[in-house]
Every structure is written in structure tokens, then in C-alpha cells.
Amino acid sequence: MNMPTPNNTLNIETVLKKIERTRQARRHKFYLRDEKITLSHGSGGKATHNLIEGVFAPAFSNPLLDTMDDAAIFGPTESGPRLAFTTDTYVVSPLFFPGGDIGKLAIHGTINDLAMAGAKPLYLSAGFILEEGLPIADLRRIVASMAQAANEAGVAIVTGDTKVVQRGKADGLFINTAGIGLIDTSRSIGQTQLQPGDRVLLSGPIGDHGIAIMLAREALDIETDVKSDTAPLHSLVSALLAAAGQDVHCLKDPTRGGVATALNEMALSSEVSIALDERAIPVRPEVRGACEILGLDPLTIANEGKLLAIVGQEQAAAALNALRSHPLGREATLIGTVQAEPQGMVFLRTEIGGMRVLDMLVGDPLPRIC
Template identity: 75%
Template structure:
């Protein structure tokens, strides 16, 4: 018990240091909300650290994980919420309804949980076509059924014409935590290997091509998918050697890894050549001047794994349909804390920061 208490105190101390470090790094100077505040990058963090985090501060929220980990009556639960405002509503590889279900499931999975129940709230604009609404709801029902979760409660609001953009969806989810050991950014350790489950940037580029009607011929589709079975397989086979999961949505893997480096007080070194990017995504990013490392994903995960379990974890990932393209893309180091470095294709090294600005608003 004394050892557990000491470990708990150490984690709490690291969470507090991480919170203070974030406060020093992110500054809210804006007088008005901008689209960049929804990008998932630096502006989003400025908003969170400047407004929400200090107002709602507590030991659960301060961990800044994809889902809250709670213990109620001895039962370990994960709880999360998310909202979806993607434009367009339908895109190659998915739609807003499917995305809402998958995204909520994935946030629970990143806490090492088996998703069980979802809530769905709809904010509808007057005049929204009923046939489109039915199509979206049918897609949500199908996605939930295929993932083995139940939509058990919800709410509906309607606003006047012109006061919204058709439909916005809010979801919440709860699940039971499968992981035995504690997972999270503060559990990452020096020497951990960073595994990526597949190619990056598919979702963000699919949305961009659908929205902008660019004359770019490509077969890129959103990677929207529920990741809980991949996580469960990893936990069942690799177990305590996994220290952290993260799904790199808004802001891409660059932003997610910067968050982990800051919270863990460690450094991350990536190998650019090891990071898989489909040819269509790479070509579109080159034409549009974007970095695939900052583009959103909706069906990929990052796993921080102890070095002795690297090959087993990679083998398990590649045996799963959602991890066939998995790669080891980097290593966790001690110094300099809070920073991410990229070993480039040409042999140099550069600092990889989180997303700055908002090249693609409303991607999820």
C-alpha cells in the first residue's frame, strides 16, 4: 500500500508540474474566438488553458486525457464527450453520423476501455431535410451496431433558420476499463517505443477534397473506424508494457505527440522515413502546402510501449485489420523535456511543433 501511495503521489506531482508547464507555454491573448480555436493545435490549447482548465480544475480533468478515468463503487469506468460539426456532412469513407460514433468510441478506447453506452444529442436547424437526417441517423445506428455499443439516451433541439449550419451532433460515452495498469501521458517512460497503427492524414485530406472540390484525382478516403478491438487485442497480448494510447485527431500526430511530451516531461524523437503516408495524401499535401504530420486522422492510434515489448506489440498490431500498416516511428528520450524532434528524410533534425493556425476548420 505504501508503494502504491508513493506512485500515486508521484503521478499527481507530475500532473501538477505538467499543468504549470502548459500554463507557461500557452497564452490566450485573443479577444474573440476564431476558427483556429477549434483546430486542435496551439490556439485550441491557448483557449483550454486560458479559460476552461483553470475554471474546471480537478485531479481528473488535469490529466488532459481523451477520456476521464473514474472509479465508482470499485468499478473502473471511462467517460468522454465530443461534438461533431464536420463540413460536408458526407464524404469519401464516411459521414457525420458514423464519425460521431467512431470518434466517441475511440476516446474511450484510448483510456483502455471497452465502450458500452453512448448518448446522442442533435442540434438541428429549421429547414434541415428529414431524408438527410434519416440517412445520418441510420448511419449512426449501423456504426453503433457494428461496434457492439448501445445508444441509450439523447436529446434534440431545433434552432431558427440561419442560426446553425444544418446539423451539429454531440455525443458522450461510457465504458469499463480493461487495462490493468494505469494508462496515460504521465505513464510514458524513457526508452518507450512509439508505435503508429497506420498511414496518416487520410481523414483530413478526404474532407478537404470533398469540401473544396479541388481538381486533384486521388482515391483518398477517410480512415474513420472504431479502434476499441485493436486496443483490446493489444492489452490482452502486451498488457502492462503499454503505457499510453492516443488517437491523433485534430492537429495530427504532431500535436498529439507534443501533448504527450509536455505532460510526461520527456522528449520524443521521430523518424520521418518510418511514418507511413499514402501516396494520395502526400501528393495532395504537397500541392496544397500542408504537412501530413498535422493533418487529422479518425482511425489511427499511437501507442507508447516498453522497449522489450516493441516487436510483440508491432506483430499484434499488424495482425489486426486496423493495424496492417503499423510502424515503429520513434523513441521517448529524457532530454530536452517537452519537445518533439523529427529526423528528416534528408538526414537532418528539426523541432516538430504542434499545429499552428487552422488550415482546415470543421474536419470532425
């Protein structure tokens, strides 16, 4: 895939100057100007990155954290087995939704963050913040769902914690999970590893999770059977790594902020450009229809059972076949390429043949979805 070309009605020099101004403005990278926390700071988009870069990153900076990948990678030696460690907190509302619940989501989400580092998930922790008044029956149902999800994925919940807060302070239930996994090779996978010529693969249709949550929460009069795509992706990653090996440069599950935000993070971290073909990006008709009614972009909607894989050109076909051979990747497709310039930018060739810059999610159209 070649770099999308500007619309002929635009002056090319003007377009390039605008792109360069945007690139320079984003290069170092995010600026926190807010005086108070808003819901947008939890969206996974620009406001989240502003918060991280403005508060957390400078305070906690160290070599393991500074890569800003989904998991920290460390070990006794660089050439031997290493460990991956990650943590996440789940505040989804409602607690139960088509295709899953907050408990299943917590297990799958932490497993997937480990898998995106190329790790085999081993052990999880689970911390619960319970709101006064939460029905015990709901808690039992969620805990049973977590146990089933962990058993099916072959991981163990080995430690945890429980706290109770006053009524109205926790929206029913919040869950924090952390996980440890094993990386048994010296392979380096991360969002700083992209190279010009790499291919961008997507494991399946996008937007299912965010739209399922939105429709369940708002009780909108839209007839659809959209379900969350929540699923553990470690076996899919294992099949991909077996097929493409060292040519798998980066893996990312496009959760908060969706595909657009995930690819922008990669482009910024690796100082490359990514060009996408909108026609190649799968979106289920019912999800696309709901997005059109609600004024949302499927590319910024959260997913919980899909992955993006950045793979070297020579092994892209083998990688795509490996994804398609797995039940969770049957609808995998090639959606774009990595290019050298302009650095830190993502472009989308639209279905009507135009070109636009694809930015991170701005604002928070769907709060508390994961």
C-alpha cells in the same frame, strides 16, 4: 533510435540554447492573448490549448480533469474495475464525405476516446442540433449510419436530445456524443505515463481523413480516391493490450492537430522528449501529393481511424505484431522513441537526414473536419 543530431552546418551550442529557450517558453504552457474566438481555437493545435488552459482548465480544475486525457477515469476503488467517461461534438462540413458521414464519425470518435483509455465502450448518448431547412432524408440517412456504426461496434445509444435552431445557425447539423466504458484492470494508461526508452508505434498511414474532407468540401480539381479512415479502434486496442499488457503506457488517436499535436501533448504532460524518423511514418502517395499541392503537412492533418501507442521497449515487438495482426493495424510501424531530454520537445529526423523541432499545429488550415 537515437536522438536526432543537429545539422553539421549549425553550431551545436547555439542549437541547444535555442531548444532550451523554446522548452522553457512552453513549459507552463499556453497563454491566451486573444480577445475573440477564431476558427483556430477549434483546430486542436496551439490555439485550442491556449483556450483550454486560459479559460476552461482553471475554472473547472479537478483531479479527473487535470490529466487532460481523452476520457476521465474513475471508480469505487483504485484496484478494481473503473469507468471511463468522455464527450465530443462533431461539426464536420460537408455532412457526407468519401468514406463516411458526420453520424458515423460521431460514433467512432467517442468509441475511440474510450478505447484510448483502455476501456471497453458500453453506452453512448447522442445530442442533435438541427438547422431549420435540413432535409429529413439527410437526417434519416445520418441516423441510420449512426445506428449501423453502433451496432457493428457492439455499443448502445441509450439517451439523447434534439434542438432546432434558425436557418443559417448550425451548418446543417451538429452532433454531440458522450460515452461510458469499462476498464476491468488497474492498468494506468495516459499521456503522463511516458518513460525514456519507450517506443512510439503508429497503427497505419496518416492524413486520410483530413484530406478526404478537404477535397470533398472545396471541390478541388485533384483526381484521387482518398477516403476517410474513420473506424472504431476498440478491438485493435484490445488486441494490443492482450499482447503488451502493463507495458502499454499511453494510447492516443491523433485527430485534430494530427500526429504532431498528439505527440507534443504527450511530451509536455510526461516531461520527456520524443524523437521521430520521418522515413518510418507512413503516408499514402495520394495524400502526400495532395498535401504538397495544398501546402499542408501530413503530420498535422486529422485522422479518425489511427492510433499512437507508447509501449515499453521490451514489449514493443510484441505490441507491433499484435497491431499488424488486426485488420485496422496491418500497416502499423515503429516511428520513434521516448527520451529523457530535452523535456517537452518532439524532434523529427527528416528524410534528407536533417533534424527539426516538430511543433503543434499552428492556425487552422482545415476547419470543421471532425
